[in-house]
Amino acid sequence: MTTNALKVTLLDTATGEPREAELLSSITETQLTDVEGEWKPALYDRFREFKRAGKPPAAWPGAENRHWDWRQKVEMLQGLLSHDGYCLTCQGMTEGLMLIDTSSYRCRLPENEKRNLVYIDYVENAPWNRPELKQAPRYRGIGSILVGAAIERSIAEEFKGRIGLHALPQAEAFYSATCGMTDLGPDTAKQGLRYYEMTAAQAEAFIAKGKNR
Amino acid sequence: MSTHMTKEWCLRMAELEGDASIAAGALALDPVFEEAPDVTDTDEANVAFGRFVRLMRRSQKMSREKLAEDADIDIKELIEIEDDVRHKPDVRSVYQISGVFKLPSAKLMQVAGLAKARNDNIERHMERFAARSDPMADLTDEERAALEDFVARLSSDN
């Protein structure tokens, strides 16, 4: 994987000021260490607070995955042309991560059936940016920048901006409303997560949204 | 990367995005955190962990203040780790301590009872280590040997 840094901007919610960030087309050991040493402990702290508040495990806002081995997944994909990682860092900390697959998935929308697309295998922001954990996120704009990066990649691969993904329940509103993707319903092959797809026209509209004042 | 993502674009999108969740893909599901196991299990794990931290610290001639500072953890947390067998340490504390002692964090998580051991070996070595060491006395030759043996087990692949 080659690393190209792109300067982007996040909104710091504490100050309301723009904050310069970097988008890199790679996931390196630094990110793995951030996930294991910062993200996971931060998430565990939220989990403990949640427990202390006497709430039942079923009420945890994020669904859980028994086979959570981030490092193994990322290492497995190293060196494959079909898969790529992206990360968004701000002030030396990993704030958002994305893994994409440019080969294994095809469009499901009838109008684009079987055309190639960039499939977002995984996208997430750091626990302190997750509103469903009952806190004010530190930064805003991470999702849009990562989706924007996936669209740009899709255009570069001549897939015309077409992308697809399986959204977690708490993120469905973002992908349908803000991103304007088409909801193709729950997918039993992906733990019942709903599948969303973006056409070339929707990708264009998404990018245009950020240009309209 | 050529880009449409100018500063203005990013800020406008941040405004539209608001406080939205963005997680997608099964890998974004949260890990399952094991709740504190039964008290009996926890006791065993933490006898070994607290004792281990204390002996490692002393073998490296570190004060509690120094270790807490190097590991960037609260001194109170360190005291609880070393002295209170029922204390369940923070994942972050264990991770930070593993960094200071240059040991694999995943193994230390198992010793601390925060992760399930993949095989019985760690547990067996933990029991042996706990039996062979006494945290109150000075570090004897036997204790040093027990400590070194345990460190070697933690650093090995299995």
Add this chain to the structure above:
Amino acid sequence: MATKRTMTLNLTDAEMSVVEDFSARKDMSKTAVMRQALRLYQLLEARVEKGDKLYVENEVTKDKAEIMMV
């Protein structure tokens, strides 16, 4: 995007017509088709190297056939 390098590819008429056909059907340039093919080839090779077998399944009949990768 990473910097790209150029190479000349010598293809037979039959091979070239396959590339052209894909290019037309997928609405992609011939370069994009070849890059996609390489990604897929590497992905499959990696699985086969690991000892996995490669199958195709008929969606209707559920018939499975193994694809031999050499």
